[in-house]
Amino acid sequence: MKITHTIPRDISWLSFNERVLQEANDENVPLKERIKFLAIHSNNLEEFFRVRVAALRRMIALSGKKVNFHFEENPQAILDQIQTIVLRQQNEFARIWNNIIHEMNKEKIFIKNIHQLSATQKKFVQTYFDEEVESNVIPLLIEDLPTLPYLRDKSLYLGVVMSKEKDFTKQKYALIEIPVHALGRFVLLPSKRGEHHIILLEDIIRFNLPYIFSYFGYDHFEAHIFNVTKDAEFNIDNDISTSIVQKIEKGIKNRRKGKAVRFSYDKEINTGLLEYLIRKLNLTHKDNIIPGGKIHNFRHFMDFPDVFPSEKTRTNISFIHPALKDRQRITEVVLKKDILLSFPYHSFVSIIDLLREAAMDPDVRSIKITAYRLAVNSKIINALINAVRNGKEVTVMMELRARFDEEANLEWKERLEEEGVRVLIGIPDMKVHAKLCVIKKVKGSKAIQYGFVATGNLNEKTAKIYADHLLLTSNKNVMDDINTIFNFLSNAKMDNINVLNGCKHLMVCPNNMRKNLVALIDYEIKEAKSGKEAAIIVKLNSLSDNILIQKLYEAAEVGVVIKMIVRGIYCAFNESKKFKKKIFAISIVDEYLEHARAFIFHHSGKEKTYISSADWMVRNLDHRIEAAVEIMDKKLKKELREIINIQLNDSVKARRLDNQLSNNYVHSEKAKNIRSQIEIYNYLLNK
Numbered sequence: 172m173k174i175t176h177t178i179p180r181d182i183s184w185l186s187f188n189e190r191v192l193q194e195a196n197d198e199n200v201p202l203k204e205r206i207k208f209l210a211i212h213s214n215n216l217e218e219f220f221r222v223r224v225a226a227l228r229r230m231i232a233l234s235g236k237k238v239n240f241h242f243e244e245n246p247q248a249i250l251d252q253i254q255t256i257v258l259r260q261q262n263e264f265a266r267i268w269n270n271i272i273h274e275m276n277k278e279k280i281f282i283k284n285i286h287q288l289s290a291t292q293k294k295f296v297q298t299y300f301d302e303e304v305e306s307n308v309i310p311l312l313i314e315d316l317p318t319l320p321y322l323r324d325k326s327l328y329l330g331v332v333m334s335k336e337k338d339f340t341k342q343k344y345a346l347i348e349i350p351v352h353a354l355g356r357f358v359l360l361p362s363k364r365g366e367h368h369i370i371l372l373e374d375i376i377r378f379n380l381p382y383i384f385s386y387f388g389y390d391h392f393e394a395h396i397f398n399v400t401k402d403a404e405f406n407i408d409n410d411i412s413t414s415i416v417q418k419i420e421k422g423i424k425n426r427r428k429g430k431a432v433r434f435s436y437d438k439e440i441n442t443g444l445l446e447y448l449i450r451k452l453n454l455t456h457k458d459n460i461i462p463g464g465k466i467h468n469f470r471h472f473m474d475f476p477d478v479f480p481s482e483k484t485r486t487n488i489s490f491i492h493p494a495l496k497d498r499q500r501i502t503e504v505v506l507k508k509d510i511l512l513s514f515p516y517h518s519f520v521s522i523i524d525l526l527r528e529a530a531m532d533p534d535v536r537s538i539k540i541t542a543y544r545l546a547v548n549s550k551i552i553n554a555l556i557n558a559v560r561n562g563k564e565v566t567v568m569m570e571l572r573a574r575f576d577e578e579a580n581l582e583w584k585e586r587l588e589e590e591g592v593r594v595l596i597g598i599p600d601m602k603v604h605a606k607l608c609v610i611k612k613v614k615g616s617k618a619i620q621y622g623f624v625a626t627g628n629l630n631e632k633t634a635k636i637y638a639d640h641l642l643l644t645s646n647k648n649v650m651d652d653i654n655t656i657f658n659f660l661s662n663a664k665m666d667n668i669n670v671l672n673g674c675k676h677l678m679v680c681p682n683n684m685r686k687n688l689v690a691l692i693d694y695e696i697k698e699a700k701s702g703k704e705a706a707i708i709v710k711l712n713s714l715s716d717n718i719l720i721q722k723l724y725e726a727a728e729v730g731v732v733i734k735m736i737v738r739g740i741y742c743a744f745n746e747s748k749k750f751k752k753k754i755f756a757i758s759i760v761d762e763y764l765e766h767a768r769a770f771i772f773h774h775s776g777k778e779k780t781y782i783s784s785a786d787w788m789v790r791n792l793d794h795r796i797e798a799a800v801e802i803m804d805k806k807l808k809k810e811l812r813e814i815i816n817i818q819l820n821d822s823v824k825a826r827r828l829d830n831q832l833s834n835n836y837v838h839s840e841k842a843k844n845i846r847s848q849i850e851i852y853n854y855l856l857n858k
Contacts, residue, residue: 176744177715177717177720177742177743177744178741178742178743178744178830178832179243179249179252179742180243180713180715180740180742181219181223181224181227181243181249181253182249182252182253182256182832183715183739183740183741183742183832184219184223184739184740185219185253185256185257185260186741186832186834187738187739187740187741187758187760188212188215188216188219188260189260189263189834190758190760190826190834191208191211191212191215191760192208192209192212192260192263192264192267193760193826193834194208194760194761195208195209195212195264195267195271196263196267196270201479202271202274202275202278202479203475203477203479204762205267205271206271206472206475207472207473207475209264209267209268209271209469209472210469210470210471210472210473210475211470211473212260212264212469213264213468213469213470213472214469214470214473216257216260217325217400217433217468217470218575220400220432220433221324221400221401221402221432222574224250224253224432224433225401225402225430225432227243227246227249227250227253228246228250228402228430228432229402230243230246231246231247231250257461258461261461261463264469265463265464268464268466278479279365279366279367280366280367280369280478280479281366281367281368281369282369282370282371283360283368283369283370283374284370284374285374285377285378288360288370288378291361292360292361292368292370293378295360295361296360296370296375296378296379297378297379297382299358299375300375300376300378300379300382303354304350304354304372304375304376304379305379307350307353307354308347308348308350308376308383309347309348310331310345310346310347310383310384311345311346311347312343312344312345313344313345313346313447313451314343314344318451319448319451319452320346322399322452323348324399324400324401325398325400325468326348326349326351326398327348327349327351327373327396327398327467327468327471328346328347328348328349328396328397328398328399329346329347329348329349329373329376329377329394329395329396330344330345330346330394330395330396330397330436330440330441330444330448331344331345331346331347331380331384331392331393331394332344332392332393332394332441332443332444333345333380333384333387333389333391333392334389334391335388335389335390335391336390336391342441342443343387343389344443344444344447345384347376347383349372349373349376349396350372351372351468351471354372355372355471355474356371356372356468356471356472356474357369357370357371357372357471357474357475357476358370358371358372358375359476359478367476367478369476369478371466373394373396376394377392377394380392380394393441395436395437395439395440395441395444395465396436396437396465396466396467397434397435397436397437397440397448397467398434398435398467398468399431399433399434399452400431400432400433400434400435401430401431401432402430402431402432431452431453431454433460433461434448434449434452434454434460434461435461435462435463435467436448436460436461436462436463436467437462437463437464437465437467438462438463438464439465487516487849487852489514489515489516489517489518489519489635490516490517490518490856491517491518491520491521492510492512492517492518492521493858494508494510495510495521500528501521501524501525501528501643502525502528502529502532502610502621505525505621505643505644505645506619506621506645508804509642509643509644509645509646509802509803509804509807510642510643510644510807511640511641511642511643511802511804511807511810511811512640512641512642512643513638513639513640513767513814513851513855514627514634514635514637514638514639514640514641515634515635515636515637515638515763516851516852516855516856517855519631519634519635520631522551522623522629522641523550523551523554523631525610525623525643526538526540526551526554526555526558527554527557529554529558529563529610529612530554530555530557530558530561530563531557531561532612534612534613534614535558535563535610535611535612536563536564536611536612536613537563537564537565537566537610537611538555538558538563538564538565538566538608538609538610538611539565539566539567539568539607539608539609539610539622539653539654539657540555540565540566540567540568540607540608540609540629541567541568541570541603541605541606541607541608541629542567542568542569542570542580542583542629543570543573543576543603543604543606543628543629544573544576544628544630544633545576545579545580545583545628545629545630546630546631546632546633547579547632549583549630549631550631551629551630551631552583552586552587555567555587555592556586556587556590556592559590559591559592560590560591564593565587565591565592565593566592566593566594566595566657566661567587567592567593567594567595568594568595568596568597568603568657568660569583569584569587569594569595569596570596570597570602570603570604571584571596571597572597572602573602584596595657595660595661595663597660597663597796598660598663598664598665600665600794601665601681601794601795601796602794602795602796603660603795603796604784604785604791604795604796604797605624605656605679605784605795605796605797605798606623606624606625606626606627606628606629606641606784606798607622607623607624607625607653607656607657607798608622608623608629608653609621609622609650609653609654609657610622619645620645620647620650620654621643621644621645621650622643622644622645622649622650622653623641623642623643623644624641624642624644624649624653624677624782624798624800625639625640625641625642625782625784626639626640626641626766626767626768626769626782626783626784627639627640627641627766627767627784636762636763636764637763637764637766638763638764638765638766638767638848639766639767640767640769640782640811642782642800642802642807644800646676646803648675648676649676649677649800651675651676652673652674652675652676652677652679652798653677653798655670655671655673655674656671656674656677656679656796656798658670659671660796668681668682669682671683671796676800676801677798677799677800678781678783678798678799678800679796679797679798679799680785680791680792680793680795680796680797680798681792681793681794681795681796684783684785684792684797684799685716685718685719685792685793688719688722688770688787689718689719689722691707691770691772691774691779692707692719692722692723692725692726692731692772693722694772694774695707695726695731695772695773695774696725696726696729696731698731698773698775699726699729699730699731700729703775704773704776705726705729705730705731705732705773706731706732706733706734706772706773707723707726707731707732707733707734707770707771707772707773708733708734708735708736708769708770708771708815708819709733709734709735709736709737709769709770709771709787710735710736710737710765710767710768710769710770710815710818711735711736711737711738711768711786711787712737712738712739712740712765712766712768712786713737713738713739713740713741713786713787713788714735714737714740714741714742714743714786714787714788715740715742715787715788715789716787716788716789716792717742717789719787720742720743720787723743723754724743724744724747724749724750727747727749727750727751727752727753727754728749728750728751729751730751730752731752732752732755733752733754733755734754734755734756734819735754735755735756735757735828736756736757736758736759736765736815736818736819737756737757737758737828738758738759738760738764738765738766739758740788741756741758741828743756744830745828745829745830746829746830755819756827756828756829757818757819757821757825757826757827757828757837758825758826758828758834759818759821759824759825759826759847759848760824760826761824761846761847761848762848763848765818767782768782768783768784768785768786768799769781769782769783769811769815770783770799771811771812771815778808778812779801780801780802780808780811780812781799781800781801781802782799782800782802782811783797783798783799783800784797784798784799785797785798785799810858813854814851814854814855817845817847817850817851817854818847818851820839820845820847821837821845821846821847822837822838822839822841822844822845823836823844823845823846823847824846824847824848825837825847
């Protein structure tokens with residue numbers, strides 16, 4: 172009988188977010204970083220509700236209807252489990268935050284409320300409100316309005332209850348949106364020498380409520396924080412007279428009107444106001460109505476003031492790959508040999524320099540590149556604009572549906588087109604997630620092509636904190652396949668998807684990646700059945716594809732050694748009586764976000780090694796354009812294997828992934844503990 176058990180992806184994801192919370196709880200992590208991990212946990216959870224909880228609710232609403240939509244088994248049971256886990260994690264979050272406050276106080280760092288201000292600080296708060304805040308505040312008396320005003324997703328609100336001391340029965344409700352986007356969440360107060368006093372923006376507004384509402388004659392004010400999380404999905408309609416750009420623009424506007432999927436509030440909030448808001452938001456007590464502490468939207472704590480001068484946070488500084496140092500032209504090096512860049516250990520500046528060189532090289536004729544998430548002031552875009560101004564033919568595949576980056580990418584599209592860049596926008600219902608570039612130059616009568624395949628975004632900001640790989644190569648087979656992908660994208664219709672079958676060296680989604688992975692696993696199964704050595708090592712962000720999970724189970728049953736490094740969703744069971752070899756699986760959560768995907772198959776001792784943009788999920792394998800490239804150079808294969816081996820031996824930041832979702836840390840019996848991100852840095856630096 173086949174093993175079919177898997178862990179629901181949403182429950183597995185919450186287990187990952189608990190690992191983030193573990194980092195915030197780790198006293199060996201610097202205080203500023205611990206606060207940042209709380210912010211990451213909070214931001215992750217908000218996006219989870221916007222996307223996954225909203226999707227589960229749609230599944231319930233659409234039950235029994237024929238729609239093009241993936242359904243989970245028993246979505247209501249998953250939602251109930253989510254609510255239980257989230258409330259448990261929130262209690263743990265509050266405990267950790269209280270401990271961090273205690274630690275900050277030891278360091279003479281204090282977050283002050285309105286009752287703790289000195290006379291000097293009170294005067295400062297009043298002046299700051301007058302000069303900076305007042306013009307950004309719009310108080311709304313909500314009872315006088317026929318409907319509740321539009322509440323922005325991701326915004327923070329102060330719910331105000333006003334009354335008079337002589338008659339508390341007559342109360343008035345008001346809302347104030349906290350202008351965090353304009354002013355930031357934190358304000359440094361005048362402090363004693365050697366101390367740092369901080370006040371939150373909402374408390375500055377609280378302090379000034381008597382002034383804000385002075386016209387109405389109220390003398391008693393209660394004010395509590397709340398926020399609303401809305402469904403982030405938008406449907407792209409099938410109106411053929413409307414362009415994909417217009418549909419996305421419409422979808423972004425409609426997203427702002429999305430249904431509330433979570434309502435979080437200070438548990439001390441006035442009961443009457445709470446019931447009023449729940450009623451006006453059309454929520455029921457079955458919805459995710461979550462009481463909490465006085466502080467919400469912890470994601471703003473990513474920008475907590477830098478008042479930790481004695482702390483060293485980032486462990487290491489990126490360095491130029493040794494093969495690209497000494498002012499060599501990157502192009503000349505890549506034309507001679509393949510280079511594997513591993514960010515953030517290697518500096519991303521080499522990629523920007525590669526594009527800048529191409530922009531100025533008189534022999535370069537064209538640049539084709541994909542873009543998914545770009546930095547705010549993208550140096551990649553600047554290099555491409557410079558190239559087109561220098562007469563190069565530049566083509567950019569701009570993915571307009573990169574979630575939460577749609578508006579930014581629409582703006583990039585417009586700017587690039589104004590400069591003369593050809594912008595491709597893909598095909599409906601299929602995101603282009605592959606990270607590819609091909610540069611063509613002509614020297615004499617000879618055409619030369621070079622470029623790269625990567626696991627992560629072409630974003631110089633995230634490249635400092637995301638751990639990814641990028642293969643620089645002039646391999647003709649790889650370049651031919653990248654051109655095939657761009658040829659398809661230039662005339663992107665689902666009817667033409669078989670064009671991608673022309674890719675012979677790259678594994679490409681949705682055409683052949685899963686099929687090729689199954690074949691590679693089958694090879695290891697066959698070897699194990701013959702009594703030969705068989706092994707699979709996989710590093711991913713997420714594993715949820717049922718077909719590949721079942722293949723891994725099949726491999727484990729016959730004794731294939733399987734080792735997995737999975738940062739996020741991990742739906743597989745590791746242990747079964749039917750497994751000859753238990754699946755070894757860990758997750759590493761540390762300073763850098765582990766974002767790379769890599770696959771290594773023993774293959775009769777002739778290891779086959781790949782890096783990829785695709786996770787092992789249905790959405791990647793069936794509904795996106797993705798690419799995986801085989802590493803052919805023996806030295807680079809060895810280098811990548813060494814990096815993976817270091818991670819497999821992590822005994823500081825690795826947690827075991829198991830059937831119980833216990834998230835227990837891996838402990839080494841060796842004398843030396845291995846923190847893989849530091850060891851990888853040292854390994855690459857010493858090379």
